[in-house]
Amino acid sequence: MLPVLVLTVIRNIHLIRVREFVMKDAYSFHTTKEDLHAYYEKVKRAYYRMYARMGMQKAVAVEGDNGMMGGKISHEFTLICPAGEDVIAHCPACGYYANSEVGKSVVKPYNTQPQPLQYIDTPNCHTVEDVCNLTGKQPINFAKAVIYGLKDGRHVIAFVRGDYDVEERKLENYCKSELVDASEEFLKRMHAGSVGAMGLDVNAKDYIVVFDLSLKDERCLVCGANEDGKHILNVDFNRDLNYTPEYVDIKKVREGDECTCGRGKITLQKGVEVGNIFELDTKYTQTMNMKFIDADGKAKTPVMGCYGIGITRAIPSIVEVNHDDRGIIWPMEVAPYKVHICILNAKDKDMLTAGLELEEELKEKGIDVIVDDRKVSMGVMLSDADLLGAPIRVIIGRDFANSTDELVKKPIEVSSKLLNFKKMVEFGDAYDFITKLLRESPVILNK
Secondary structure, eight states: OOOOOOOOOHHHHOOSSOSOOOEEEEEEEESSHHHHHHHHHHHHHHHHHHHHHTTOTTEEEEEOOOGGGOOSEEEEEEEEOTTOSEEEEEETTTTEEEETTTOOOBOOOSOOSOOOOEEEEOTTOOSHHHHHHHHOOOGGGBEEEEEEEETTSOEEEEEEETTSOBOHHHHHHHHTSOEEOOOHHHHHHTTTTSOOSTTOOTTOSSEEEEEEGGGTTOOSEEEEOSSTTEEEEEEOHHHHOSSOOOEEOOBOOOTTOBOTTSSOBOEEEEEEEEEEEEEEETHHHHHTTOOEEOTTSOEEOOEEEEEEEEHHHHHHHHHHHSEETTEEOOOTTTOSOSEEEEESOTTSHHHHHHHHHHHHHHHHTTOOEEEEOOSOOHHHHHHHHHHHOOSEEEEEOHHHHHOOSOGGGSEEEEEETTTTEEEEEEHHHHHHHHHHHHHHOOOOOOO
């Protein structure tokens, strides 16, 4: 009998962040970093093949944030698709892929001609937009200050060019602390809305000052004057600061940015993270006090790698990129049922016998089969078969019932949305025909 089963694509019911999360984890231990890196690359290539076999040909290795896992090298395997929750930066020219949380791009100076400083009144102006409306300047002319609190009790003042935003994950990694809301007391003390780089105490113990690379070598910037209702025009960090700014990459990468390769532009795409791999170095083996005796007879700490696949996340992701407007089209390798047998009239003794005999023959071969012998209309039965999306569909219907031939000669329909074909086959040849299809079904690998 047909089990009750309802599946849908992730854009409709959001099956990505569900409570249950099943993960395949694997770990490797190595005597040298070189051996770890070689094995890491081997696993990366294997992951490409595995995801392709699962029907996720657009899964790519993306530079990611190591986060709580630690280590220095990691890749997220991300399925590029519009329903994804992550934003991926990509350069078509060099093949660069990175999660936007760590994505890099090149920003060339815009304001290159120095001008004399000019102090102006900006009453009731607290945002870049407010000052732009007052002065006629554009966001690209600004050194925008963004203030955060840090979980360790300090604050951070982050400067970025006005046409960019701060990427908070990059800033957290730089500060080595989680970002929180800034305190009202600190915001008032620093004249939030008019914070500027000139006059800041970069040696203060209760806050950090950091500048994004987008501001390096800018010569003519609009900055806050560290006084309510005041701003300064034509600030040149190389000329006007009494300290040397520390420039780091904390900006959010944008569509159309120049790639670091110098040959292409960054595009932003949506994606779903379906796995990850890490070179963890000795972070955990040191904690576990793990040792091995090397060839020189000395006890040493092994280096470690970690490799995961999100099993429960893979299922809706596969469905998302393998469906049409009628239902799922399961890839052969991961289909819950390889063959779906539809018996359009189970009251017909020959039709029922043929369907059940074919089911048993296929099951004896180890092939997963689902049989629909419900008392429903042909439209309902075939619509449900479309929804469930088995790679091979067998219809025992009108042509079979109307045939006066013996059972083995009666025609049945074998079709496949996955393989894009439909053919009438004599019942006696159906088993051999179907098993040959399953055996020779192509698996498309992308790497």
